[in-house]
Amino acid sequence: ALTIGIVGLPNVGKSTLFNALTKNQVLAANYPFATIEPNIGVVPLPDERLDRLAKVFGSERIVPATVSFVDIAGLVRGASEGEGLGNKFLANIRESDAICQVVRAFQDDDVVHVDGKVDPAGDIETIETELVLADLQTLEKAVPRLEKEVKGRKTDKGVLDTALAAQRVLEEGRTLYAAGPAAGVDMEAATGLGLLTTKPFIYVFNLDEDQLTDDALKKQLAESVAPADAVFLNAKLEMDLMDMEPDEALEMLQGFGAEESGLNQLARKGFHTLGLQTYLTAGPKEARAWTIKQGWTAPQAAGVIHTDFQRGFIKAEIVSFEDLMEAGSMAAAKAAGKVRMEGKDYVMQDGDVVEFRFNV
Numbered sequence: 071a072l073t074i075g076i077v078g079l080p081n082v083g084k085s086t087l088f089n090a091l092t093k094n095q096v097l098a099a100n101y102p103f104a105t106i107e108p109n110i111g112v113v114p115l116p117d118e119r120l121d122r123l124a125k126v127f128g129s130e131r132i133v134p135a136t137v138s139f140v141d142i143a144g145l146v147r148g149a150s151e152g153e154g155l156g157n158k159f160l161a162n163i164r165e166s167d168a169i170c171q172v173v174r175a176f177q178d179d180d181v182v183h184v185d186g187k188v189d190p191a192g193d194i195e196t197i198e199t200e201l202v203l204a205d206l207q208t209l210e211k212a213v214p215r216l217e218k219e220v221k222g223r224k225t226d227k228g229v230l231d232t233a234l235a236a237q238r239v240l241e242e243g244r245t246l247y248a249a250g251p252a253a254g255v256d257m258e259a260a261t262g263l264g265l266l267t268t269k270p271f272i273y274v275f276n277l278d279e280d281q282l283t284d285d286a287l288k289k290q291l292a293e294s295v296a297p298a299d300a301v302f303l304n305a306k307l308e309m310d311l312m313d314m315e316p317d318e319a320l321e322m323l324q325g326f327g328a329e330e331s332g333l334n335q336l337a338r339k340g341f342h343t344l345g346l347q348t349y350l351t352a353g354p355k356e357a358r359a360w361t362i363k364q365g366w367t368a369p370q371a372a373g374v375i376h377t378d379f380q381r382g383f384i385k386a387e388i389v390s391f392e393d394l395m396e397a398g399s400m401a402a403a404k405a406a407g408k409v410r411m412e413g414k415d416y417v418m419q420d421g422d423v424v425e426f427r428f429n430v
């Protein structure tokens with residue numbers, strides 16, 4: 071499964087956020103290095119469509135898609151040189167598919183800031199500098215090796231060109247995710263070289279309760295990380311929400327001008343950042359969301375349920391969720407001509423409700 075690594079400077083609220091994510095208590099304490107072992111939290115992707123599908127099909131249960139988060143131990147300045155928990159940190163990042171950076175905006179004199187002041191832009195720069203330096207180190211070793219291999223015709227020159235183009239971006243202090251595509255870096259090849267900053271970034275700003283309704287501040291923070299996604303939340307509030315009844319939690323959120331929890335927003339945006347989407351299946355047993363990559367074809371999607379479904383794929387009977395709801399039942403959707411038969415070249419759309427036909 072694809073995972074999102076949660077990183078950030080010490081004392082920005084990572085553990086608090088992660089505790090809320092998993093509802094499992096891991097040690098959260100007011101000092102650096104509070105989180106040492108990486109932990110994995112698998113959270114459901116909120117999807118109201120499943121409730122409605124379950125009603126139409128009389129399904130016994132609902133199975134949502136999930137998003138996996140890995141809590142990665144504290145990054146400090148100098149991590150790329152192997153100080154502190156640096157090496158382990160970098161190895162954990164290498165295994166993640168996207169990087170979720172928790173950034174502190176909340177003010178609290180009782181919570182020490184490692185650099186002495188609350189400075190979101192400065193913190194982002196500190197973390198990204200470490201990742202950029204790690205990539206530059208990787209390239210310092212890779213480039214001479216690639217040059218030799220290209221001379222010996224063992225490696226395509228394109229790979230060396232990618233390495234050099236990536237080096238130029240990184241030397242300017244930019245991440246490849248933010249600046250690589252515009253600079254003509256072949257991102258897939260760069261990922262193949264083991265570079266970390268090609269991974270998609272998503273930013274979680276941990277705000278004070280009164281900052282949660284400060285639209286000007288949120289706009290400014292969102293713009294500072296665009297085009298990456300930004301999520302705004304208060305990690306302590308997210309913890310409290312976990313202990314409340316749904317109605318009570320919603321009322322609380324609405325008090326802050328929000329319709330859903332920060333964690334739900336994070337799951338949703340994380341899912342999007344990973345380039346994933348869902349399709350739906352439903353029957354008397356379950357209404358279920360299945361995770362696929364954007365752009366996958368019908369047989370690839372069928373393979374997520376079972377490899378036999380992909381191998382023996384014949385066709386897919388598909389209706390869009392909206393059309394199905396408008397018709398009110400599968401039979402009515404069919405009668406209205408809204409149910410299509412799609413072949414092996416069909417590219418799946420988010421919210422397709424599907425039944426696969428296959429040979430075994």
Ligand code: GDP
Pocket residue numbers: 078079080081082083084085086087097098099100101102103104105176177178181276277278304305306307
């Ligand atoms: P980590 O080192 O990034 O994992 O940070 P923790 O989650 O351990 O949080 C460090 C300290 O900050 C703890 O005492 C938390 O209770 C506190 N904290 C976390 N989130 C917030 C927040 O949103 N507001 C305030 N005031 N304190 C927070």
